[in-house]
Every structure is written in C-alpha cells, then in structure tokens.
Amino acid sequence: MTAPPxxxxxxxxxxxxxxxxxxPLLDTVLDALxxxxxxxxxxxxxxxxxxxxARVTAALGDLLPDHGTGDHEALRxxxxxxxxxxxxxxxxxxxxxxxxxxxxxAAAADLAASALNPSLxxxxxxxxxSALEALLTATLAAEFYDTPHPDALITTGGTEANQLALxxxxxxxxxxxTVLHGANAHHSIPRAAWLLGLPPTTTLPTPTGTLDPARLxxxxxxxxxxxxxxxxxxxxxxxxxxxxxxxxxxxxxxxxDLHIDAAYGGLLALSPRHRPALNGLQRAQSITIDLxxxxxxxxxxxxxxxxDTTLLAPLAHQADYLNAPDDTEAGLPxxxxxxxxxxxxxxxxxxxxxxxxxxxxxxxxxIDRTCALAHHLAGLLEAHPRFxxxxxxxxxxxxxxxxxxxxxxxxxxxxxxxxxxxxxxHLAALRRTLLHTGTAVLGRATADGRLWLKxxxxxxxxxxxxxxxxxxxxxGSTHR
Numbered sequence: 001m002t003a004p005p006x007x008x009x010x011x012x013x014x015x016x017x018x019x020x021x022x023x024p025l026l027d028t029v030l031d032a033l034x035x036x037x038x039x040x041x042x043x044x045x046x047x048x049x050x051x052x053x054a055r056v057t058a059a060l061g062d063l064l065p066d067h068g069t070g071d072h073e074a075l076r077x078x079x080x081x082x083x084x085x086x087x088x089x090x091x092x093x094x095x096x097x098x099x100x101x102x103x104x105x106a107a108a109a110d111l112a113a114s115a116l117n118p119s120l121x122x123x124x125x126x127x128x129x130s131a132l133e134a135l136l137t138a139t140l141a142a143e144f145y146d147t148p149h150p151d152a153l154i155t156t157g158g159t160e161a162n163q164l165a166l167x168x169x170x171x172x173x174x175x176x177x178t179v180l181h182g183a184n185a186h187h188s189i190p191r192a193a194w195l196l197g198l199p200p201t202t203t204l205p206t207p208t209g210t211l212d213p214a215r216l217x218x219x220x221x222x223x224x225x226x227x228x229x230x231x232x233x234x235x236x237x238x239x240x241x242x243x244x245x246x247x248x249x250x251x252x253x254x255x256x257d258l259h260i261d262a263a264y265g266g267l268l269a270l271s272p273r274h275r276p277a278l279n280g281l282q283r284a285q286s287i288t289i290d291l292x293x294x295x296x297x298x299x300x301x302x303x304x305x306x307x308d309t310t311l312l313a314p315l316a317h318q319a320d321y322l323n324a325p326d327d328t329e330a331g332l333p334x335x336x337x338x339x340x341x342x343x344x345x346x347x348x349x350x351x352x353x354x355x356x357x358x359x360x361x362x363x364x365x366x367i368d369r370t371c372a373l374a375h376h377l378a379g380l381l382e383a384h385p386r387f388x389x390x391x392x393x394x395x396x397x398x399x400x401x402x403x404x405x406x407x408x409x410x411x412x413x414x415x416x417x418x419x420x421x422x423x424x425x426h427l428a429a430l431r432r433t434l435l436h437t438g439t440a441v442l443g444r445a446t447a448d449g450r451l452w453l454k455x456x457x458x459x460x461x462x463x464x465x466x467x468x469x470x471x472x473x474x475x476g477s478t479h480r
Contacts, residue, residue: 010071013115022115028075036083043094045085046438052085087441092459092466093473096443098236098264098290100458102298109353110298113346120344122322123333130333133348139355140289141305143269145282151309153338154347155302158263161288163192164304164315164340165259166228168286170196171314172257173226180204180219181230182211184240186261189230209238209447213246220254227256233278234264237445237454238390239397241265244280258283263290263302265395271364274371277394285311291351293458294367294396301347312337366460370396374457377467386475390452399445399452401427402478424451430477440473 011021045052059081068074088094090101102110118126120133133154141150155161166189170177179201181189190201202223204215211231220227229251231242244260251258260281266289268274269281281287284307291301306312316337318325323334336342358366374393381400382389390399404423427444428451434440443454455470 014117018115022111025071025075026111028072029079032076032079033083036080036086037088039080039084040086040088040438042438043091043441044087044435044438046436048436056081056085090459090461091441092462093440093470095455095457095459095470096441098293098456098458100293100296101461102292103296103354103358105357106297106350106354109350113349116346118346120335120338120346121342122335126335126346129346129349130335132352133338133346134333136348136352136355137303140303140351144266144287144289144305145307147307149309150305150307151312152303152305153312153315154344154351155304155339156300156341157292157302158186158261158288158290159188159192160340161263161290161302161304162186162188162230162259162261163195165230165286165288166192166196166198167340168306168311168314169228169257169259170198172311173228176225178202178223178225178227179230180216180223180227180256182206182232182242184209184211184235184237184242185230185232186236186263189261209235209240211242211247213243213250216247216250220250220256227254228259229256230259230261231284233260233262233266233268233281234395236264237397238399238447239264239393239395239456241277241394244278244283246280248280248283252283257285259286259288260284261288263288264293267291267294267363268367268395270360271367273364273368282307294370295351295354295363296366296458296460297347297350297354301351315340369460370457373460373462373464373467374398374455376464377455377457377470380467380471384471384475386478387471390447396457398455398457399447400455401450401452402430402474426478427451427453434477439477440470 012018013022045055047055059077069077089099116129118129120126120130123130137152137154141152144150153164155164166179175197177198179189179193179198181201182204184206185203190203193199193201202219204211204219206212216229220229229247231244231247233241233244248258250256262278262281265278266281266287269278287305289303289305291297291303292299295301319336323332323336328334355363371393374396378389378393378398381387381398386403387400388403431442431444431453434442443456445452445454
C-alpha cells in the first residue's frame with residue numbers, strides 16, 4: 001500500500017518567500033481587526049468580565065482541535081474575537097490608564113521584527129538589529145544627558161527599568177543600600193527593592209502629590225550609609241512632576257544617588273514647550289523612560305538611560321555559547337550585558353522607525369497636542385457646575401469628580417448610608433457601570449483623602465468634540 005503524501009509544511013514568515021506567505025494572511029488579519037472593532041462598537045466590550053469570557057469561549061471553542069482549521073480561519077476567528085473584546089486605546093473614550101494607542105508606522109515595523117525574529121542575546125542571531133539597537137540607545141541617551149559617554153538599555157517598560165536602576169545602585173553601594181522615595185512613587189520601586197534583597201524602602205509622605213525637599217532633607221540627615229533617592233517625573237495617579245532640581249541639589253549635598261522614574265513624563269524632553277518641566281532630569285545617575293506611553297509604541301518599549309556607560313558595567317555576564325571570550329576579543333559584540341534577559345525582541349526597530357518617520361518636530365507636535373487636550377478637558381470640567389476639578393493637569397492626566405447633588409428632606413431622599421453623587425462609593429460604582437456597559441474607560445485615583453475619576457489622555461487623535469461627548473456622557477450618568 002502506498003503511503004499517503006506528507007502534509008504540506010506551513011509557510012514561514014522569514015526568508016525570501018516570507019513576504020509572499022504573509023501578504024494574504026495580512027489581508028485576513030486586517031479584515032478581522034476591522035470587523036472586530038465594528039462589532040465592539042465602543043471603547044470596551046459591553047457586559048463585563050463574565051459576558052466577555054463567555055463570548056470568547058463560545059467563539060473559539062477548542063483551541064487545540066485534532067485537525068487544524070487552517071491559517072485564514074484561525075486568524076479570522078481569533079483576531080476578530082480579540083478585537084471585538086478589546087479595550088481599545090485608540091477610542092477617544094478609552095482614557096483610564098497610561099496605555100496609549102500605537103502609531104500605525106510603529107505597529108508595521110513591529111510586524112517586520114516578528115517576521116525576522118532576531119534575538120538580541122548574541123551578535124550571530126541579530127547582526128543588523130544589534131547595530132540598530134546600539135545606534136538607538138546612543139541617540140536616546142544623548143537626549144537626556146549632555147555627558148561625554150551616556151548610554152541606555154532597552155527594557156520591557158518602567159518596571160524593568162526601575163529594577164535595573166536599583167540593581168545598579170546596589171552593585172555600586174552594597175546590599176545595605178537605603179532607598180528613599182515619595183508615597184507618590186510607582187509601586188515597582190519598593191517591589192524592586194524586595195526582589196533584590198535590599199532593606200525595605202523608606203516611603204516619605206507626599207500630601208501635595210510631589211516629594212517635598214524639606215521632608216527629603218530630614219530623611220537624608222537621619223539615614224545612615226549609602227542612599228538612593230528615587231524621584232518621579234509623571235506620577236501614575238495624577239501625572240505630577242517632583243521638584244527635580246531641588247531634589248538633585250539635596251542628593252549632591254548629602255552624597256546620595258538619584259534615580260528619576262520618568263516613565264510617563266520623560267519624553268516631554270522632546271518638546272521645546274514642555275521640556276522646562278523636566279529641569280534637573282539630567283542630574284540623575286539613571287532615568288526610566290517609557291516609549292509606549294507618550295512615545296506611542298506597541299507594548300513593550302522601555303528605556304533605562306545612564307549618564308555614563310561605565311555605570312552599566314555590573315551587568316556584564318559571560319556564557320561561552322553566546323559571548324565566548326575569544327569571540328569578544330576577535331570583535332564580535334557582547335550583548336549579554338545589555339539586559340538581564342537572554343532572548344530579547346528587537347524592540348529598537350519600531351522605536352527607531354518612529355523617530356525617523358516623525359522626526360523631532362513630529363513627536364513634539366503629538367506631545368504638545370496631547371497635553372493641550374488634557375487642558376481642554378480640564379477647562380470643560382472646571383467650568384461645569386456639576387463637576388469638581390482636582391487641579392490643572394501637569395502632563396495629560398485629569399482628576400475630577402461629580403459634585404454632590406443637593407437634596408431636600410423628602411420621603412424619596414437617599415438614606416445616609418446610600419451612595420450619592422459625589423460620594424466615593426458612588427464614584428467607584430459609576431466607573432464600574434461605564435466599564436460594564438462598554439461606554440467609557442476611566443481610571444480612579446485617591447488624592448486629598450478622596451476618590452477621583454481619572455482621565456489619562458494619550459490619544460493625539462482625540463478632538464475637542466470627543467471631550468464634549470465625554471463630559472455630556474458623564475453628566476447624564478452621574479445625575480440621573
């Protein structure tokens with residue numbers, strides 16, 4: 001009996017035939033993205049977690065069938081289902097988190113990175129990609145430092161960059177390093193100290209939302225041994241920027257190291273209009289930057305910049321199969337010291353493509369426009385009698401809450417225990433209602449001892465009319 005012919009092998013994305021194999025599949029993907037977004041019809045799928053899970057389960061069925069359904073069916077089904085159930089940061093009413101919509105040019109470049117699949121743990125896996133990453137990190141580091149030999153590492157985001165910053169400080173000063181930070185700091189700072197076996201961090205109160213130089217002075221005067229101060233340029237809750245220059249002065253006076261978590265606000269440095277808000281940034285030993293926030297990159301795209309490349313020396317690592325000493329001596333670049341990860345995607349490609357495509361003026365325009373939109377929303381809310389604005393935005397985050405509705409003594413008046421408009425319980429329930437209906441995606445933050453709704457604007461395509469729509473929607477939702 002003649003054996004049946006072997007099944008054809010699925011095509012690969014790379015090689016000379018890769019583009020021909022991808023082209024028809026991309027048509028299917030793009031169609032499914034379109035139909036999924038239309039089916040969703042808003043910033044978030046309606047129905048809440050249980051409904052979304054049921055839809056996904058029903059649409060996908062058996063993810064590992066005995067017999068495959070084929071490339072096009074699998075892509076059509078899964079991409080459509082994912083898009084229909086997505087929280088879409090490209091929708092103007094999706095404004096809860098520091099989760100921005102990626103630029104099309106960056107997403108297209110990311111496709112090429114996936115197809116080529118270089119791994120940046122050895123030069124022989126990524127010849128051009130390693131050269132591109134070196135060019136990119138040198139270019140970006142020079143944007144933040146005017147020192148002779150600045151450098152930067154590509155990371156998965158602010159959390160990894162902050163962890164690397166604390167690791168480098170620990171290696172400079174030893175395991176007894178004390179880390180001081182404000183209560184406004186990102187949660188990754190104390191978590192990194194825990195992961196690295198450092199003493200528990202010291203949290204300084206920030207009642208005004210930023211780190212007070214007077215409180216830091218007291219802490220530095222009473223902290224023995226080596227100290228790392230971590231400041232923030234763009235807090236997660238309100239987008240506030242610590243007084244960087246004053247904090248740098250104190251660190252210099254007391255001999256403390258300074259790290260600045262500028263994951264949110266660091267790219268303001270590319271805007272001549274907003275750069276002064278970062279005065280003092282260049283005085284830090286290290287700086288965290290996230291390009292998947294105000295850089296509009298697909299996740300993930302982080303950066304840790306340092307004022308001198310020698311500060312990265314503790315990350316050096318040797319594995320014979322990746323960076324044998326004789327290969328390094330012969331001129332093959334050693335990439336293992338560029339990350340704590342081994343296998344790494346070429347995230348530099350999408351970032352570099354964006355920088356080249358938009359240039360300084362294009363990026364500055366997006367940054368300026370996004371910040372201006374936040375001020376426009378703040379103006380609408382401040383002028384509205386039914387909303388209270390927490391403060392004018394520093395970057396692109398707006399905190400606000402509905403004002404309590406006056407009540408009279410009637411039988412229908414709410415009881416003292418019932419949530420009323422302006423009450424924290426009402427705000428939390430309102431936010432969840434908007435999520436459940438798929439109407440709008442807003443965040444939440446606590447400031448001045450009260451809960452606030454948070455709009456984090458990162459979509460430069462948002463229009464003033466979109467913001468009018470948001471305010472009208474909230475007015476109707478909060479005062480029914």
